[in-house]
Amino acid sequence: MDRLSGMEAFARAVETGSFSAAGDLLGLSPQAVGKQVRLLEEHLGVRLIHRTTRRQSLTEAGRDLYERVRVILAEVEAAEAVAARSQAVPRGQIRVNAPVTFGAYDLARVLPAYLAAYPQVDVELTLSDRKADLIEEGYEVIFRVGPPAGNGLIARPLRPMDFALCAAPSYLAARGAPRAPADLRQHECLGFAYMATGDQWRFVGPEGPETVEVSYRLLVNNGQALLTAALAGLGLLLQPVALVRDAVAAGHLVPVLADYRPVSRPMHLLYAPDRRITPKLRSFIDFALARFAGPPSAG
DSSP, X not given: OOHXXXXXXXXXXXXXXXXXXXXXXXXXXXXXXXXXXHHHXXXXXXXXXXXXXXXXXXXXXXXXXHHHHHHHHHHHHHHHHXXXXXXXXXXXXXXXXXXXXXXXXXXXXXXXXXXXXXXXXEEEEEEOSSOOOTTTTTOSEEEEEXXXXXXXXXXXXXXXXXXXXXXXXXXXXXXXXOSSGGGGGGSOEEEETTOTTTTEEEEEETTEEEEEEOOEEEEESOHHHHHHHHHTTOOEEEXXXXXXXXXXXXXXXXXXXXXXXXXXXXXXXXXXOOSXXXXXXXXXXXXXXXXXXXXXXXX
């Protein structure tokens, strides 16, 4: 058997979640992809993928092999790029994962410039506020809010994500505006399910850091949904500046606690520590750092 073809078929099946989707990428039938994976399993003498009529999942041996196969395929791609005359030209698809608000309001606005600069690169962007696994889910780049985990990935610092506390004029007219963080305990606060600090909202004020524990009648895992609720006058919203910027500029939301700045969250660009980075990945990393790197915010 062609072991390299078998490894590529296996890797694409893992990344896409099915033999059919892998076949679409490789220009093969699902049956041909399945046959290559079976031949690889027979050659190695281990089961790599548990297959049922409804789903497939990796065995322990499959997970170990996939991490090594990713490196091998990246090395092959890099070697082919070196050998080709056009090796310096970024080409191919790059899979990117980003938080929903950052991806929709910041990253998506600059991607047209990247695609125009690199016409032979395609971007597959997935937005999710959960912590995606770069290796397991087959991403090449992940934007992550919060400190980088000690998982062996390269983490490049970006400018922090700044937050704003605001509410609709109708809510403030009915309930009044808080004057200090402690007043938030008496207000309706809109909760974000993925907030790292849970029900504790953190600020930096005239006398230094302050933390207040709030309660939620509405807890949502999507910032846009919370924005809609805030616009309807349901409560106080603590979300990234990018999400509320337009609503504040239009007067639909009003900033509160002007003397207290919500604590920013660090952001990083994560990618695997492969020895040779492909031209497409290098182009995207350089572009992202140029657009989003910056000095950290105070606090």
